[in-house]
Amino acid sequence: MSVPTNRRSIFLGRMPLPERNFVADALRAETVGGVLLLVAAIVALIWANTLSGSYEAIRDFHIGPAFLGLDLSLQHWAANGLLAVFFFVAGIELKRELVVGELRDPKAATLPVIAAICGMVMPALVYVVVNVFGGGSLDGWAVPTATDIAFALAVLAVIGTSLPSALRAFLLTLAVVDDLFAILIIAVFFTSKINFLPLGLAVVGLAVFYLLLRMGVRGWYVYVPLAVITWALMENSGVHATIAGVAMGLMLRCTRRDGERHSLGEHIEHLVRPLSAGLAVPLFALFSAGVTISGSAVHEVFTRPETLGVVLGLVAGKALGIFGGTWVTARFTKAQLNPDLKWPDLFAVGALSGIGFTVSLLIGELAFAGDLTLTDEIKASVLIGSLLAAVFSGALLKARNNKYKQLCEEEERDDDQDGIPDIYERDKPEYHLRMALILEARAAEHRRLAEVAAGPHTGDDGPA
Template identity: 85%
Template sequence: MSAPRNRRAPFLGRLSLPERNFVAEALRAETVGGVLLLAAAVAALIWANTLGASYEAVRGFHLGPAALGLDLSLQHWAANGLLAVFFFVAGIELKRELVAGELRDPKAAALPVIAAICGMAVPALVYFAVNSIGGGSLQGWAVPTATDIAFALAVLAVIGTSLPAALRAFLLTLAVVDDLFAILIIAIFFTSKINFLALGLAVAGLVIFYLLLRKGVRGWYVYVPLALVIWALMENSGVHATIAGVAMGLMLRCTRREGEKESPGEHIEHLVRPLSAGLAVPLFALFSAGVSISGGAVHEVFTRPETLGVVLGLVVGKALGIFGGTWCTARFTKAELNPDLKWPDVFAVASLAGIGFTVSLLIGELAFSEDLVLADEIKAAVLIGSLLAAVCAGTLLKVRNTKYKKLCEDEERDEDQDGIPDIYELDQPEYHLRMAAIHEAKAAEHRRLAEVASDSHAGDDGPA
């Protein structure tokens, strides 16, 4: 008797119910934030192209205590201050993924991690190739490497495309890993001269933050002032201040103890995410996305090697990198694609990851901080590249939207109305008994209504 063949590990298969619920809640918040982000970007473009002088005056307005090294422009406050809140939430998401999510199992994590790495390496290589051939600056290699999950989900909301939970979770995991490497890029490649005293004090503050968490000390009035001090010290250290937000997010406990409905990390994320998605990121977009868009500027984007490298990196590099990394990893690890999905679905999601708005704009500002004209052209390239990626992905996803809607309906169906989708109960005997009782009750009701209708007709046919 021959030995049974080894079953292949499923790829993009059904999520566990707790993971599905978490992903649904997280993506719902990201979608709302993405719509606000989209609105802020449009407002910035309209403002900059109609009343450009006032736009520059407002975002260049300085405020803050100079004695503490915090006399910063509004644009700087948005990029270094408000985005620290965004990266704080990203740190919590990363911690949760590592201890309780898709990244906790090294074998399961291999595929999205490798896909994300390839999705950052290939755009960088595309940028490098274009600028090596065209004689442009190589400083912007990191600009097309980032993915903006909120903007991507806003595009899905606008074009009305449904995605099965597994594809959405894959996109979310890609974005989390993407954020991690973007943080490392910012910390390693865009750190100016270091003030070791300020950096040492910031690290000491992080240690105190960690010890207070370990001791179970509670109260926002303890942590918020400490977080502000840590951020200010990091800002003065020369290391990008958003690193402080990530570090504090990673310190939070994201595993649940007995009797807890949610971990401290999840609780704080629920409190802070609306501030990040609804205020911090849209304000950053408002003060950073305002670039002059004219016929000449668009022509410049497609003829200058730095800007062309960004556009091709986002549109071509991201799609090929993520899809190629995913396909190769699945091929060599013998991971079998969910039979309800096709490889073109993975390519469409990979194309959607080419929307690299928030972090790409931030890296563009950091990479070309000494050439403000080129920095604005790079921002225009990010906007155009993200728009083209959105159009390509939207077109590809629309082709299969009918199939996606059916899969989503199957995932959401709850005929016994017990709050648990039926698809998660199919293998449970109790579920089948309950469903049999429901169907029998419906059949009995139909028979009763038929008998009432029959008696009514018999009465109508009788003598007057």
């Protein structure tokens, strides 16, 4: 029998078990970090709207050696220093996706990459259209392009939705590609003046970092000081200092050698991710999300073209861009959606990607650095847009929550209790033999219990 050559590939089908386990661990850590991020944002809003004087005084307090060009405010330290840790982890995630993850196969990567690109282009277009017709500034076009995976997963944790692993992996891949383009946007569009001497020295620091890794040198006491020095040089160069974190993350090896349970990159990511998710990002949110929210401020968000463009870009642009890019690409590549899922599921994930908290706040600060009032209004629009996207996507996901729970239970079922979900073993003959033995043992146990419950056999003559 000839095999048809036009067989359609399955999109969002079952993931390989190792990849599924890695994604589950990564998303579990991101979810915890997202909850902390959510708490930090709420604290910042309450603090800024009740004790605004103390909030501004602490946020704008300068600390650091001026002779090294590092006399920075706490807000600046959080945005350029702590977020370098966040982008370091993002660099490792990107490297892993490129060499062993969803992005290693160009054919498999086509859908999520195009979806992510469309999910950034469409919000930018929405912002531009609103501001062209509204007479606003185009400087903030990049603000609604970002997705905050931690905040998105925190929303999932709050509303109690259990997305199937394929949808979660798709969301993670979207966020990784999104982070890559956000890094490029920051590096290209928000670097106004370059000081080539510290930039050159920073490049030398990165080269030394790379060579030490290739030579197999070990010890945090070697790499951490080198990373700090490289970051400080990048900060003084005019290029956004978080680029140093990304570059170092991309240099780590993410392929496993013989005898290794985890690659070097995976091991370091496991060590650094709690610092990023539990400290760096929440502190950034604490010093960046504190904006005064009043009736007039909310009115400004929905009437001023710059802020309205951000809100519409996050809520509508993200959902339409990701869904549209995925649907069109699937049509042209003849990819068939997993029959257990529906296209509205993809639209809901697109809407969830409209939660653009951390990087959107950072880009908003960079885009309108010379206008403090507009910067605060842009921050308010990011918060409101992210909140609306969370509510909208939450409602869509809730409508399918029972189906998601059913799929998740099927993925997690392990009747033979060997630590491997049954769904990954059903095609193996030894699985069926093992299950037959288990069922036979259970039936025998049930018969024994039934006999015990019936009491001792007394014979034909009645009780003794």
